[in-house]
Amino acid sequence: METLQNIFSPTQFIPHGHCYLWQPELIWLHLLSDVLIAIAYYSIPVMLVYFVRKREDIPFPGIFLLFGLFITTCGSTHLMAVWTLWHPAYWLSGVLKAITAIVSIYTALELFPTIPAALALPSPQQLRKINQQLETEIDERKQVEAALQEQLKSRQVIADISTRFIDLDAGSIDTEINQALATIGQLKNIDTSYILDFDYVNEVTCMTHEWTDHNVVPLIGNVQNIPFKNLHWVMNPLQRGEPIVVSSVEQLPIEAAGMKTIWQRYSRQSLVGIPLGSEPHPLGVVVFASCSQEISWTEGDIQLFKIFAEILLRSMQRKQAELALRRSEERWQLAISGTNAGIWDWQIDTDEVFYSPRFKQMLGYEGHEFLDHPDEWVNRVHPDDLAYVQSAVQDHWDHKTPDYKTEHRLRCKDGSYRWVLDQAQVLWDEAGTPVRMVGSHTDITDQKLAEAALQKQLQLGKIVSELSSRFINLDPDDTDSEINHALQVIGQLEAVDTTYIFRYAPTDTTLSMTHEWVAAGHTAQINHAQNLPQAAFPWAFRCLFSGESLIIADVADAPPEATVDTQSWQQFGLQAILTIPLMAKGELWGAVGFASFSTVSPWTDANVQLLTIFAEILFRAQQRQQSALALRRSEERWQLALNGSSAGIWDWDMQTRDIFYSPRCKTMLGYGEHEISNSFDAWENRMHPDDIVRVYATLQDHLDGNTPVYQAEYRMQCKDGSHRWFLDSAKALRNEAGNVIRVTGAYTDITERKRAEEELKHLNQELEARVQARTAAFQESEQRFRSLFESAPDFIYVLDHHGLIQQVNPTVAEQSGYAESELLSQPLSNFLSSNTQATCQQEFADLLITGNHRQEMEFVCKDGRILTMDCSCTLVKDSPSDDYILVLQRDVTQRKQAEEERQKLLVTVQRSEQRWRSFLDNVRLMVVGLDAAGAINYVNPHFLSLMGYRRHEVQGENGLHLLFPQSERQQPQEIFQSLLANKTSSHHQVRVFTCCDKEEKIIEWNTTVLTDADGHSTGILSIGEDVSERYAIDRMKDEFISVVSHELRTPLTSIHGALDLVASGLVTPQSDRGQHVLTIAAENSSRLVQLVDDILELERLESGKVKLRQGAVSIQALTRRAYELIELMAERANIHIELAAELDLMIWADGDRISQVLTNLLSNAIKFSEPSSTVSVIVQEIPIHDGSQIQFMVQDQGRGIPPNKLDHIFERFHQVDASDSRSKGGTGLGLAICSSIVQQHGGKIWAESTLGVGSTFFFTLPAACQVAV
């Protein structure tokens, strides 16, 4: 405690106040100052700490904290100073100061390295600047982002548009283009976008598609047929394939004034036009325009528009291509509609089939009901034919057959089947894979039906005769089963569901079914069809009673009066009915019929006919059965009578000769017991005289022991005189010696049986007669067939199923030269040519399966002639074991020959066509064919090359539009029309314009009208010769003559006029004027003379009439001579001539002529030079590849010659300026003469010139003329 007190208030020192002598003022001063400092010092760190806490981003927080600590300790030292005023705690105060010192030194040390770092901190200006930079960067980044966004959006739009254009059908393209224009327009925030189409024929453009923003007026109606020439400022770049980019229409250059006016009229402010397609003929241009503001288009915009234009172009080209394709398709359609056969074209790789309209029409289908797929056909092939057809296709694919040919049935739309002859050929690629199969369908249904009908007729005849014969002599017990069998045969033959027989019961007027056959799968009705009352079938009964047949194709469609019947039939599930009444003596006996449960059936006459015959057979059989049964019943009755002793009994005692007749015997004859005596005579007298002998013989036989029993049938006369039949049977009783002692017998009245028997016999006879008649009819038909067989002009064979000939008709023998015996039992193939044999044998196997075959074969006659036969084979199934093949061969040799001749003719025509074609292809004449409407249907290659078109550009186009611009079309149009109308030929010359550069050509046309067989004009064929060059030469000649005429007449005019003035006295020769005109006349006379001389000279030179007098000439001498000739003229004109001909060479030339050339050139140079100028002559030796040549140069400092005239100055009368020539006294022929002379020396002459500097004329003489001195 004391220590603590010592520390805070020690006593060993004097309090500091003593130093201030406790003077209150001084004490207060220190006290207050120290306290205030302390307060301030303590508050500063608090704020510093607060500041550091709040601004953690401020660098160097440690320094701030150190400052805080240091200021706090400083504050404490000041508090200590207050304390020490009263308490001399100087140690404590010292320790506190020491702590302050440590802290402040540490702070100072820490501050030292911090200063540079603090100095490096950015100033507020710098910070502001950095800030601004940052902001700018952010802005830029935003812009880039926006641009990127926009680009992405553009890409999205473009992708969308191009996706939409894929697989678009041609019809929707226009709508889609309009939509796309709108999309792009909205995306780029412009006011309108549109497409202009270029029509190069009429040189106009039309707007075809347009989108406008809602505040912009659409222009599509106004912008039509705008001529190219109004748009040339944009057309030129567009045709080069370059885009038009106009950011400001207002600031367009002056040369675009025309476009500016147009655009401003439509308030266009900025626009971009992208050509659709490349040079030289883009299809059009797509334009994006702004009407409300100017837009500085960016590279990105242009790029987007270009991509869009590319998409548009593709779609438009596709549209054009599709249209072209459609046209070509139409031609193909035309081709296929021209034939009666249906055409099919199977692309095997894509499995698509083209079926021609005729193909579909044959089957009763409309175009869209039949898809382009092979299944459409496969599914319609008759199931029975499918396997055969498919194997035929496969065989052809496997090269087993040269072509595919089948006859099969195809289902029509109405469900019926039609027979078609299907012929086709496969196209294989190089690898041997089938790629395409093209074929034709011919409807052979009628032919097939006829064949089938014939077959059926034959079969029918056979069945009838078979049934008839089977019913003859049939045991009555077998009749029912036979009838059932017959019902089945007939039913199957006619392919009906059921056949049946009804029996009519007159007692209760009902019908009951007695016999029935039902096809497999159907239920028998016989149990239900019993005692059918008239009430249930009133109409049917009525028909049958009156002997009419019931023919009902469709029960649902039965006559209205049969309503009740229909209900009853429907209960039996019947769909179609054919029933024929069986009539006996005018009364209904029963009925026989066919019916169908499954389908409606249009019954044919053949059905009715067969059923009628069958009914008749059945009826007879039934009646016979009944008769037989009746007979049987009567026999039974007789047996009964006999057994029941109802018979008359007699007993003849041989010894007494008495005969006992039982009373029954007598009553049977109508006598009483006593009316007949018991004597032999009584019996004998009553016996029918015809029977007596026979009966006695029989009796005697028995009595002689030859027969075990006596039995005889004979007639006895009754009391009433009538005869009755009796069966008399008896047995003799013998004694042991074997002698007859008595005979006991019985006789029975069998009159009834006899009658039945008689009737049966009669019936049998009748039936037999009918059968005979039927057989005769059949035989007659057979006969007819036979006679057809015998007399047919065709070869007819009957082959067995091995292909051996069984029968031939006489025609074969007659025409082939073989005897019948040579043919029979031989295979038919033996008589065929070797190349037909193989196929024939192969086809034979098929024939046995398919039953039909048709092909062409070559038959070899005995004398070696080969007949081409159209052969049709039919397999006839008589009975399973007895098939035969009917072969019909028709000689088509002549037809073949005719065909071959036609083929030859065709080849000739083709060759001629080829010759004609090759002529057309190679001739240097233009050939063009127009149809009656003026459309081009033919052009030859020369036409195309001359006119610069490609074939597809002209084919089908209007020829007159193509060749002539609108303004010149009228005359050719008139010529064309008058040609067609008058059908004459014409010869005329016209100007035409070629495709691209619109070059003008003069064509001489020879035109012929083409007519069809009826003489109607179908078009024209024009052959044209390009006479442009000839025409140009003619024109040049004319021009030349005109120029010469002018050149000659001009001086003549002066001479003539001058002399006339003097001669007529209008001017007196002595007067000044007279003198003047005479001078004019004289001057022009010499000019005329000079001109004529020059013309003649030139003519002589050019026609080679002038021979060069060549010799060795010194070049120096030449130039010197020329100089001397021209010296005076030069002096007069004050021109200096400089000769630089240092070469001392000799040349081989006509010195006069060469010096004429030099003189001429020098005189020209002088004429066209200004006074005081210099004309130089330079001669040089120029080395050339095989020696050297001498080059003369005449150089002036005149005004020069325009470049476009340089080429022509050596032509006649082609001065640069004719007036110059005349004013300088020239004739316009000097240079032409020079040229001619130099050329005759084998040299060359030319000129070079710079306007305002001067001209240099060069000519060379080749080394061949050069001779060393």
Next chain:
Amino acid sequence: MDKKSILVVDDDDGVREIIQFSLEAAAGWTVDTAACGQDGIAIAKAKSPDLILLDVMMPGEDGIDVFKQLQADPVTQSIPTIFLTAKARMSEHQALLQIGVLGVITKPFKARELTQQIEQLLGW
């Protein structure tokens, strides 16, 4: 009859002078001459002559060009113009007449004939 004023345009000095002398001597007309088309047009505008005799074949602008320019200018379009030509063929004459000139006179000619032809064409 007024004294007619004629402008002769021809590039050939001789021909020009002969025509001038002929017309002055034979008809007493006042004659101005020009050696090229442009001079001719300038004189025609300045003096509005009663007739222009215009040579067809001239270097530079030919008579046809000059005539078209005269026709295009309202000041000169009503001045009757006759072509002078050395071309003698009828077909060539027809072609020239179709341009719209009053007549075509073929070189060479006699002084009196020339004036007579002119008078006839113009109905003087």
